Amino acid sequence: MIDDVEVLIEDGKISRLTKLKIDKPVDNVIDLKGLLVIPGLIDVHVHLRGLNLAYKEDYDTGTLAAAFGGLSTVLDMPNTEPATESVETFKLKVEAAKPKVYVNVGFYSFIPERLSEIRRLIVEGVFGFKVFMHRVMPGYRFAVLEDLREPFKLISGAGLPILVHAEKREVYEAVKRENPDGGLEAFEAALSDHSENESVDELTAMLRKIKQVKLHFCHISSHVSLRRIAEAKAEGLSVSCEVTPHHLLLSKRSYENLGIYGLVDPPLRSEACVEGLWAGVRQSVVDCIASDHAPHTLEEKTTGGVWNVKTGFPGLETLLPLMLDCVNRGWLSLSKLIRLTSQNPAKIFRIAGRGSIEVGYWADLTVVDLNEEFILDPSRFKSKAKHSPFKGWRGRGVVKGLFVNGEPVVLNGEVLSRPGVGKLLKPGV
Secondary structure (H helix, E strand, C coil): CCCCCEEEEECCEEEEEECCCCCCCCCCCCCCCCCEEEECEEEEEECCCCHHHCCCCCHHHHHHHHHHCCEEEEEECCCCCCCCCCHHHHHHHHHHHCCCCCCEEEECEECCCCCCHHHHHHHHCCCCEEEECCCCCCCCCCCCHHHHHHHHHHHHCCCCEEEEECCCHHHHHHHHHHCCCCCHHHHHHHCCHHHHHHHHHHHHHHHHHCCCCEEEECCCCCHHHHHHHHHHHHCCCCEEEEECHHHHHCCHHHHHHHHHHHCCCCCCCCHHHHHHHHHHHHCCCCCEECCCECCCCHHHHHCCCCCCCCCCCCCCCCHHHHHHHHHHCCCCCHHHHHHHHHHHHHHHCCCCCCCCCCCCCECCEEEEEEEEEEECCHHHCCCCCCCCCCCCCEEEEEEEEEEECCEEEEECCEECCCCCCCCECCCCC
16 A cells, blocks of 8 residues: 555546656546555346346346445446346347446346357357256256357367356255255255355366366355365366455344345355354455345345245445445455456456556546445445445445546545546456
8 A cells, every 4th residue: 555646547548556646637636645546346146137127127227326436446246137248138238237337237148049149249249158057047057067068169169267156956956846945044055155165076077077167256255165275276277256345244144134135146144154254264265256246136135935036135235335444453464455356357357457566557437435334224335226235234344436547426425527538348458
């Protein structure tokens, strides 16, 4: 950390960093004395919804929520309506998002039904391909893991990651079939930590046969899975993983207060799993912290049985304050937080010129006050989903502003830019 640095921004990029006074005519001077400036955060797991799901969240509300949360770049998941699984649906999303975004956005795709479409999607600029191992989703259908060998090979040639939601389909479907009116215990059994562990084992076994594939494990929730991932890394396999704030800070005991509202996939785990995730953070097994921002209406979150209720929570506006509070509590260092939320995501997902404060990089900058106290109030969210399992959470560390591509988007609670200031990104560009 360096005190009293002046940053010169030209054409959206950092052109000078100095402790000396910049004696060059400029259009605007913003004094951030007393505040901390860190690289703009990159959230690699976000559901912006939009299109036919805009009633939950749209590109303007989602990216404004990201801006108020200190996130300068988000990567959007493909399970939208229509789903992103072809060039046609990819372009539909791009055109809808382009005039609305307050931060930089990139898009993932499902593996397309026609494998010949993979190359076309890569050319269009997808950041990776998502696979749900436990649910039948749009795009390419597979019955067993071996069915994924061909598309995995095709994707590996482009150097893009395959993002995996690791749980076993046969376990999920069997428990659901045997417990049609099941409660929380059935939900946890269908999506158990053992199911996640076995799926991670099977996928890393496949990776040993197709070594050029890059696998990124989404929202790992089991300490055993993390151990398996560490072993795969030690072998030299191309594996990365993320964890979420809710899996780091909440456990299955939270269901006592949250009830059915607290359902998330993967479910909240045991205290042992939580401790194991933190060990993975400290030991650098975990590569990224991501929000898995999953906005739903409150009615969708609280109505129906466990097989019908919508899982997940909004997280764009809570990720950084919660993690800054963890820094203040001594649970992780500020430099580690920056690696997990900026530098590593930029490296793993090939987000060029972002993730660090360096001359020549885009001026994506997050401004925070490490000492200011907060009480999380979801009613003030910019997201359409104005609820959170962290409602009433008290801590220290507040987002005060965000610069995106050199433009001040948010500062001291005020929106300073119009939608469209964010860029639609492609990997490596």
